[in-house]
Amino acid sequence: MAAEADGALKRLLVPILLPEKCYDQLFVQWELLHVPCLKILLSKGLGLGIVAGSLLVKLPQVFKILRAKSAEGLSLQSVMFDLVALTGTMVYSITNNFPFSSWGEALFLMLQTITICFLVMHYRGQTVKGVAFLACYGLVLLVLLSPLTPLTVVTLLQASNVPAVVVGRAATNYHNGHTGQLSAITVFLLFGGSLARIFTSIQETGDPLMAGTFVVSSLCNGLIAAQLLFYWNAKPPHKQKKAQ
Secondary structure (H helix, E strand, O other), rough: OOOHEEEEHHHOOOOOOOHHHHHHHHHHHOOOOOOHHHHHHHHHHHHHHHHHHHHHHHHHHHHHHOOOOOOOOOOOHHHHHHHHHHHHHHHHHHHHHOOOHHHHHHHHHHHHHHHHHHHHHHHHHHHHHHHHHHHHHHHHHHHHHOOOHHHHHHHHHHHHHEEEHHHHHHHHHHHOOOOOOOOOOHHHHHHHHHHHHHHHHHHHOOOOOHHHHHHHHHHHHHHHHHHHHHOOOOOOEEEEEEEO
16 A cells, blocks of 8 residues: 555656656655755746646736726736747747746746737727737747747847836836736736746756846836835726716
């Protein structure tokens, strides 16, 4: 019975969360304070947790737009920059053969972000333009993932996108004086996820560009979270006029 339980545990953990060598260190030799293996286990667990959580991160934002039938407070330009950042991370990671647990959330966040892009256009009366945008994005993604795109282009995309994305969104909030349909749940989940990604990217990829990207992303997402709290009770101008 004990052997069966051990075999089931090993199938669960190896190789998803641990290499076999670390499994033996922790669960056969019972070296529970083996720091390198504990770091691998923590990193893999955090990474997969972030990937799983990313399935729901931007859904509150999507539902908030649908309920309000409005994308007020959301800059289409900022959302598209966000899409570029996620696409850059995904393409860069696939090109460099990084483990899925170190970047998988980019795939699911990309799908949710492109949905938000379409909804912003739709509620601005530009539905046809939104459909055309979806088709064009799919084509560009195929080109980026193909051998036609040099690694230097993919690296440049990854290096330059995140600061522009989040600072652009923060500038939109400051200009509007409110956060509109920006979802608090989405903002704080993105902030927490980007903080955790600093550790997992160092541990799993060893790539300074990936780690640096998440450091900048965490700082900028923290700025947006602070703005959300600051503008918590602020109303869009037209709503204030209706209340008068």
